[in-house]
Amino acid sequence: MFRLTESPRLSEFEREVLPHLDAAYNLARxxxxxxxxxxxxxQEASLRAFRFFENFRxxxxxxxxxxxxxxxxxxVLKKNRPDEMTVVFDEELHGGQTPTMNAGLALDRxxxxxxxxxxxxxxxxxxxxxxTLRELEGASYKEIADVAGVPIGTVMSRLARARRxxxxxxxxxx
Amino acid sequence: xxxxxxxxxxxxxxxxxxxxxxxxxxxxHLRSCQECRHSEEQIRALHETLLNDAPAYRAPRxxxxxxxxxxxxxxxxxxxxxxxxxxxxxxxxxxxxxxxxQMKSASRENAIVDQVIxxxxxxxxxxxxxxxxxxxxxTVKPWFDGKIDFAPDVHDFAMSGFxxxxxxxxxxxxxxxxxxxxxxxKHPINVFISPAAEVHDTPPVSSTLxxxxxxxxxxxxxxxxxxxDLNETELCQFVNLLER
Numbered sequence: 001m002f003r004l005t006e007s008p009r010l011s012e013f014e015r016e017v018l019p020h021l022d023a024a025y026n027l028a029r030x031x032x033x034x035x036x037x038x039x040x041x042x043q044e045a046s047l048r049a050f051r052f053f054e055n056f057r058x059x060x061x062x063x064x065x066x067x068x069x070x071x072x073x074x075x076v077l078k079k080n081r082p083d084e085m086t087v088v089f090d091e092e093l094h095g096g097q098t099p100t101m102n103a104g105l106a107l108d109r110x111x112x113x114x115x116x117x118x119x120x121x122x123x124x125x126x127x128x129x130x131x132t133l134r135e136l137e138g139a140s141y142k143e144i145a146d147v148a149g150v151p152i153g154t155v156m157s158r159l160a161r162a163r164r165x166x167x168x169x170x171x172x173x174x
Numbered sequence: 175x176x177x178x179x180x181x182x183x184x185x186x187x188x189x190x191x192x193x194x195x196x197x198x199x200x201x202x203h204l205r206s207c208q209e210c211r212h213s214e215e216q217i218r219a220l221h222e223t224l225l226n227d228a229p230a231y232r233a234p235r236x237x238x239x240x241x242x243x244x245x246x247x248x249x250x251x252x253x254x255x256x257x258x259x260x261x262x263x264x265x266x267x268x269x270x271x272x273x274x275x276q277m278k279s280a281s282r283e284n285a286i287v288d289q290v291i292x293x294x295x296x297x298x299x300x301x302x303x304x305x306x307x308x309x310x311x312x313t314v315k316p317w318f319d320g321k322i323d324f325a326p327d328v329h330d331f332a333m334s335g336f337x338x339x340x341x342x343x344x345x346x347x348x349x350x351x352x353x354x355x356x357x358x359x360k361h362p363i364n365v366f367i368s369p370a371a372e373v374h375d376t377p378p379v380s381s382t383l384x385x386x387x388x389x390x391x392x393x394x395x396x397x398x399x400x401x402x403d404l405n406e407t408e409l410c411q412f413v414n415l416l417e418r
Binding site for chain 1: 182185186189191216217220221223224225227228229230231232233234237238240241242244245246248249
């Protein structure tokens, strides 16, 4: 006669936010650089997102969710691996450099998955997230800016620097 | 735009983030500038490499399950369910009813305490302390026979300093009750006895009103009230004797 009913908020959350669990895990995986930490981050971020779901007003659920994932990931990184987070990429220092790699070098070589993923993981966290969101998730500059909490101009320069570094890493394999 | 400005915009150009006007301008520049064309190709090549060789990670299936389970646990306390609402309402009704009954019985208890004191005071005023004056329990007890439909225990505690003075019939809570009168020094003690509503024994509960101490308890299916202006300690001693 009586049955536990599903919370309408939960079903809405599952419909609206959980489809982005793959994107969330992908971002967390590249930020944390290992599976277990990434899973913990995604789980914690999901719970937080659910608690704050009332504040979400239907604009861009992926960006909204990824921003929470990113914040949880950075909190964990700052707490558990502060040494990683002190690496601040000096944009002025690297700004003028033009990579001296041959066109198509990265293409010519057969890159296996591991090499490319490892190359992304060598980048500073801010660059990892920009590359992951742009290249793998197809996010717009605006969306990346929202997730990272920085102006679009910063996203633009981070992406340019991140790509330059990646090209260097991929053309000079150890 | 000059060459340097265009070089800075190659990334947003390749990412399709530029407005049409600037995009057209860059397209034209690329036709004539080999260096920029080269850079733009590298951006696209890298994009292809990343997409093909570093496909995005996908959430493990058990992570999906774990997240769903955690969310369900999170909602459990907050979920509205008719059953829960019904249970809550039912509990509230039971609690309220219980409180109401408690209050009613408490006010009833208070009313009885008032009557007990009134009976005690009246018995002293009207020189109608006892109907049968005797310190002999074997005289007092049979006197009640035929007057009431129960047989109270009657004992003399003269040896302990609480001599039996006598007994009478009194009226309490709408019923005829037995009143036994004892004395401690100059202080008379009235003990009212009537059949109890509850079967189980209850320990003595004391209350004080207008300088009188009252102790009430239930034993052997009899309800007892002992009332006196005697101090509480000595009244307790007396009650202990009666309870034996």
